[in-house]
Amino acid sequence: MKAVRFHQHGGPEVLRYEEAPDPRLEAGEVLVRVRSCALNHLDIWERRGLPNITIPMPHIPGSDVAGEVAESTDPGTAVGTRVMLQPGMSCGHCDACLSGLDNECPRYEVLGYQHHPGGYAEFVKVPVRNVILLPDHVDFVRAAAFPLTFLTAWHMLMTRAQLRRGEDVLVLAAGSGVGQAAIQIAHLHGARVFATAGTDAKLDRARSLGAFEAIDHRRQDIAQEIKRLTNRRGVDVVIEHVGEATWAKSVRSLARGGRLVTCGATTGGHGTLDLHALFAKQLTLLGSYMGTKGELLRAARFFFAGQLAPVVDRIFPLADAAAAHERLEASEQFGKIVLEV
Numbered sequence: 001m002k003a004v005r006f007h008q009h010g011g012p013e014v015l016r017y018e019e020a021p022d023p024r025l026e027a028g029e030v031l032v033r034v035r036s037c038a039l040n041h042l043d044i045w046e047r048r049g050l051p052n053i054t055i056p057m058p059h060i061p062g063s064d065v066a067g068e069v070a071e072s073t074d075p076g077t078a079v080g081t082r083v084m085l086q087p088g089m090s091c092g093h094c095d096a097c098l099s100g101l102d103n104e105c106p107r108y109e110v111l112g113y114q115h116h117p118g119g120y121a122e123f124v125k126v127p128v129r130n131v132i133l134l135p136d137h138v139d140f141v142r143a144a145a146f147p148l149t150f151l152t153a154w155h156m157l158m159t160r161a162q163l164r165r166g167e168d169v170l171v172l173a174a175g176s177g178v179g180q181a182a183i184q185i186a187h188l189h190g191a192r193v194f195a196t197a198g199t200d201a202k203l204d205r206a207r208s209l210g211a212f213e214a215i216d217h218r219r220q221d222i223a224q225e226i227k228r229l230t231n232r233r234g235v236d237v238v239i240e241h242v243g244e245a246t247w248a249k250s251v252r253s254l255a256r257g258g259r260l261v262t263c264g265a266t267t268g269g270h271g272t273l274d275l276h277a278l279f280a281k282q283l284t285l286l287g288s289y290m291g292t293k294g295e296l297l298r299a300a301r302f303f304f305a306g307q308l309a310p311v312v313d314r315i316f317p318l319a320d321a322a323a324a325h326e327r328l329e330a331s332e333q334f335g336k337i338v339l340e341v
């Protein structure tokens with residue numbers, strides 16, 4: 001099959017469009033003919049290389065996949081069935097998995113990361129439990145743009161932060177995958193959403209997705225603006241994934257009793273914290289990583305009903321994966337960048 005692989009870590013130029021061996025199906029697995037595969041920041045981290053993480057080479061990235069079943073060892077999943085894939089790979093039989101907390105499985109991994117070749121290819125194989133059937137009206141591009149970021153944002157808002165109707169939420173980086181998903185999920189659940197972005201066009205897009213106010217992080221201080229917009233109160237929930245560059249401002253934006261949830265540290269992993277503020281304002285800091293299969297199925301109901309709509313920034317052919325990576329690395333996008341296979 002054709003695939004995009006890297007044989008060494010480095011810049012976008014290490015991505016090679018080339019022949020790769022077809023995946024060999026094992027019991028309980030399904031082979032999917034990939035039609036669309038969306039990019040995530042994880043694709044860039046693993047391409048550049050991460051400390052203490054060994055990725056077998058050559059490696060096929062790609063965590064967000066939609067396509068058709070090409071071969072199946074499961075009688076319930078017919079060839080030709082239109083599907084999108086759960087990006088979370090777990091063992092299926094440990095106490096975490098059997099308690100419905102598969103993203104806490106000790107063997108949890110993301111499709112396309114480390115040991116599971118991903119969707120930058122004509123074919124990808126997954127366990128049958130990672131398959132989600134697609135209704136006919138949902139196209140492959142939007143389906144590939146949905147799973148990872150909507151799952152992440154759903155787990156952050158609904159499960160970790162326990163978002164309640166009428167609360168104020170600050171979403172950082174509206175144009176990012178997690179940002180556009182979090183704005184929609186929070187708005188859908190009756191929150192008043194404030195979002196940040198760095199261009200006028202992105203600020204407008206944030207409002208059109210449901211943000212009540214959008215803050216220009218280049219010209220305005222996020223925490224000061226939040227205090228002004230909330231009559232000095234602050235927000236109940238901050239959706240953080242930017243890291244060092246925004247951490248202190250995110251903490252300062254919290255109201256008394258506020259919760260900060262973080263799922264990433266794109267600008268660096270070291271933030272400072274005023275412990276006086278932490279206890280005196282009774283703040284809660286929450287880490288969040290992916291989400292459970294059950295949560296993705298729940299979020300998908302709203303997607304299939306048209307109440308959540310992944311924003312597609314641009315579509316590239318698979319062979320141009322390097323150009324797609326360059327666009328994501330330059331933060332030029334609003335929403336998801338998708339490869340068509």
Ligand SMILES: [Zn+2]
Binds near residue numbers: 102
């Ligand atoms: Zn497990």
